Amino acid sequence: MSAPQSSATSWARRLRGANNEGVLALILLLVVVGMSIANPVFLTLPTAFSIARDAIVPLILALGVLLIIILGGIDVSFAAIAVFAGYATVRLMEGGTLDLGLVAAFAVAIVIGGCLGAINGWVIARFRLPTLIVTLGTQGIFKGALLTYVGGKYIANLPESLAGVGTANVLEVSLENGQANLHVMVIPAVVLAVVLAWVLRRTMFGRSIYAIGGDIEAARRAGIRVVRVQVWVFVIVGAMAATAGMIYMILGRSASPHELVGTELDIIAAVVLGGASIFGGRGSVLGTVLGVLLVQVINNSLILAGVPSAWQRAAVGALLVVGVGIQAIAARRASQVRRVQEVAPEPKEVAAV
Amino acid sequence: MSTVEKPNPLKQVNDAVDSRWSELLSRVHMERTTRRMLALVVIAFALFAVLAPNVFLSAINLQNIALASPEIGILAVAMMLAMLTGGIDLSLVSIANLSAITMSTIYTAVAATDPAQAEAMMPVIVLAGVLVGLAGGAINGVLVSVVGITPILATLGTMQIYNGVAVAWTGGSTLYGAPSALTAMGMSTLAGVPLLFLAFVLVAVGVGALLNRTPLGLKVQLQGANPTAARYSGIRGRSVLMSTYLLTGLLGGIAGVLFLARNPTASADYGASYVLLVIVIAVLGGTNPNGGYATVLGVVLATLTLQIVSSGFTAVRLSSYEYAMAQGVILIAVMVLDQVRWRRRRRRPAATVAA
Numbered sequence: 001m002s003a004p005q006s007s008a009t010s011w012a013r014r015l016r017g018a019n020n021e022g023v024l025a026l027i028l029l030l031v032v033v034g035m036s037i038a039n040p041v042f043l044t045l046p047t048a049f050s051i052a053r054d055a056i057v058p059l060i061l062a063l064g065v066l067l068i069i070i071l072g073g074i075d076v077s078f079a080a081i082a083v084f085a086g087y088a089t090v091r092l093m094e095g096g097t098l099d100l101g102l103v104a105a106f107a108v109a110i111v112i113g114g115c116l117g118a119i120n121g122w123v124i125a126r127f128r129l130p131t132l133i134v135t136l137g138t139q140g141i142f143k144g145a146l147l148t149y150v151g152g153k154y155i156a157n158l159p160e161s162l163a164g165v166g167t168a169n170v171l172e173v174s175l176e177n178g179q180a181n182l183h184v185m186v187i188p189a190v191v192l193a194v195v196l197a198w199v200l201r202r203t204m205f206g207r208s209i210y211a212i213g214g215d216i217e218a219a220r221r222a223g224i225r226v227v228r229v230q231v232w233v234f235v236i237v238g239a240m241a242a243t244a245g246m247i248y249m250i251l252g253r254s255a256s257p258h259e260l261v262g263t264e265l266d267i268i269a270a271v272v273l274g275g276a277s278i279f280g281g282r283g284s285v286l287g288t289v290l291g292v293l294l295v296q297v298i299n300n301s302l303i304l305a306g307v308p309s310a311w312q313r314a315a316v317g318a319l320l321v322v323g324v325g326i327q328a329i330a331a332r333r334a335s336q337v338r339r340v341q342e343v344a345p346e347p348k349e350v351a352a353v
Numbered sequence: 354m355s356t357v358e359k360p361n362p363l364k365q366v367n368d369a370v371d372s373r374w375s376e377l378l379s380r381v382h383m384e385r386t387t388r389r390m391l392a393l394v395v396i397a398f399a400l401f402a403v404l405a406p407n408v409f410l411s412a413i414n415l416q417n418i419a420l421a422s423p424e425i426g427i428l429a430v431a432m433m434l435a436m437l438t439g440g441i442d443l444s445l446v447s448i449a450n451l452s453a454i455t456m457s458t459i460y461t462a463v464a465a466t467d468p469a470q471a472e473a474m475m476p477v478i479v480l481a482g483v484l485v486g487l488a489g490g491a492i493n494g495v496l497v498s499v500v501g502i503t504p505i506l507a508t509l510g511t512m513q514i515y516n517g518v519a520v521a522w523t524g525g526s527t528l529y530g531a532p533s534a535l536t537a538m539g540m541s542t543l544a545g546v547p548l549l550f551l552a553f554v555l556v557a558v559g560v561g562a563l564l565n566r567t568p569l570g571l572k573v574q575l576q577g578a579n580p581t582a583a584r585y586s587g588i589r590g591r592s593v594l595m596s597t598y599l600l601t602g603l604l605g606g607i608a609g610v611l612f613l614a615r616n617p618t619a620s621a622d623y624g625a626s627y628v629l630l631v632i633v634i635a636v637l638g639g640t641n642p643n644g645g646y647a648t649v650l651g652v653v654l655a656t657l658t659l660q661i662v663s664s665g666f667t668a669v670r671l672s673s674y675e676y677a678m679a680q681g682v683i684l685i686a687v688m689v690l691d692q693v694r695w696r697r698r699r700r701r702p703a704a705t706v707a708a
Binding site: 074076123127128129130132133134136137138139140141142143144145146147148152262265266268269272278279308310311312313314315316317318320321324325328329331332 | 443496500501502503505506507509510511512513514515516517518520521524525625626628629632633636642643672674675676677678679680681682684685688689692693
């Protein structure tokens with residue numbers, strides 16, 4: 001094996017990323033460049049900031065889904081948890097009798113979300129039930145409980161401490177034709193993404209999630225406490241969903257128990273687009289971030305390009321089908337190559353997970 | 354039979370009924386999950402019949418249950434088929450809506466120039482709706498069997514595509530208009546039973562026969578139980594999967610016809626909550642989500658159970674939110690009970706197995 005060639009291919013491989021993040025970034029770049037050429041309005045700061053604002057809630061939810069998918073499951077209850085925690089917290093503070101302040105409000109929501117997540121995790125880990133089925137059930141339970149016991153009315157005015165944040169910007173840039181504002185809630189989303197990337201890559205807990213998703217039995221024999229990790233992942237995902245729920249209410253400057261639920265499959269689609277394997281054990285924060293951004297950019301750019309917004313869903317769906325289709329064909333070709341190599345074995349470096 | 358001379362006529366009749374009943378039961382061999390579903394249907398029915406006899410047992414309420422079941426039931430049977438092969442079909446509701454929208458559009462377009470002809474074209478219009486379903490299923494089938502995409506991802510994508518096309522087509526609004534013959538069919542009854550319910554029974558029996566009496570049905574079951582073994586026993590996985598998704602698409606199209614027959618409107622977001630509900634019904638009906646095991650009867654009974662609980666909740670004045678909770682609780686409870694029993698049986702072999 002000649003050195004320059006191998007280093008070139010290894011560079012190409014690194015650029016492509018373990019989960020095709022490079023390819024995704026390239027597509028994102030192409031879409032952005034293409035849109036900017038088609039409509040110069042696209043390549044402006046206000047557009048970028050509004051895309052960032054639109055991406056906050058889907059991103060946090062998607063990062064939660066990413067954890068579950070790496071663990072080898074599927075979650076459809078996170079939207080119900082998000083709305084439950086967000087609405088219940090606002091409801092608690094409503095009327096000004098109990099103004100908790102921003103931090104405490106988030107804390108309350110996160111505790112609620114964590115508890116709901118713990119219910120998911122306990123049932124799934126204790127009885128070893130399929131995650132899809134259990135979360136389908138808990139989705140109905142959470143949403144039903146919210147509307148029955150917490151309330152069902154639309155709250156138009158958030159409590160003072162939350163309403164104030166709704167219009168706060170972290171970055172305000174004055175342009176000749178107006179102003180570009182970056183919403184302050186971008187910060188928690190970015191922090192969460194960075195922390196999660198670190199946890200998944202560098203901590204025992206993160207590696208355990210990959211191990212369980214890759215092969216649950218192997219993980220158990222390697223000494224990983226499978227049940228404990230599973231329950232904790234669901235608690236964390238519940239807490240993350242709750243954060244997203246709170247931010248959603250703050251951004252919308254109102255609270256309604258009928259929001260978010262119904263968007264589960266869209267979020268899952270973004271995560272899958274980001275290269276996470278539905279079979280577990282594969283996926284990255286970077287890929288998910290790119291996936292969510294791509295969906296948001298497409299949604300935003302179609303409007304600018306004059307395509308009716310009605311086609312957004314179809315476009316995202318088509319992208320998903322093409323994306324996973326290419327992956328499926330590549331995987332099949334790889335398995336055929338492997339079969340050929342088994343006949344004439346040849347040392348092959350192990351792909352880094 | 355004269356019961357007057359016998360010493361205890363009541364007991365004798367009772368015994369006769371008992372033996373008949375057990376004889377009937379032993380003849381109708383049923384799987385455990387199906388028996389459990391049957392018990393659930395009976396329990397749910399009895400519960401609400403006792404709690405709110407005036408409302409729940411009224412003829413109108415019973416007809417409403419029979420009217421609401423078919424569209425969900427047919428979608429659930431389709432979902433069951435996909436799950437039987439170890440897959441899933443998330444695009445079913447979108448397919449059904451697309452089919453209903455197609456039919457409504459064709460009808461409105463023709464009726465604008467010639468209403469009489471639009472009525473006369475009813476069979477053609479229905480055929481078009483069913484064909485749209487088949488086409489949707491064919492795309493799913495190609496993606497799953499030829500391209501090799503995991504069913505959950507393939508149908509997640511096509512769900513978005515079909516739904517997106519429907520939204521773009523209708524502009525997000527609701528279309529009105531359906532052949533009056535179709536609407537009339539939706540409202541008519543045969544001996545008190547709505548025709549739509551009979552259509553549902555017909556479809557269920559058809560799918561049941563297909564699964565249990567035809568080579569294709571056997572192949573579908575084997576493919577789901579063990580794809581590797583199926584391949585080595587000469588089953589062509591590709592064509593089995595293709596047929597399965599064609600069939601689920603066809604059923605989706607039929608469900609679309611029922612949508613339109615029940616209510617002469619069509620929109621892209623009709624029955625958005627059905628996607629997950631249909632999975633709940635299929636699993637509740639004893640379908641193994643990993644493939645290889647399912648019964649049509651179980652799914653039909655599960656459909657009825659949820660409809661009975663739904664209308665029963667309305668009858669005793671509980672909200673639809675409480676129904677959503679009940680749905681989740683029933684699903685998880687059944688799954689947990691299943692799992693506990695299965696584990697206990699594995700731990701204590703033979704000796705103390707409770708059937």
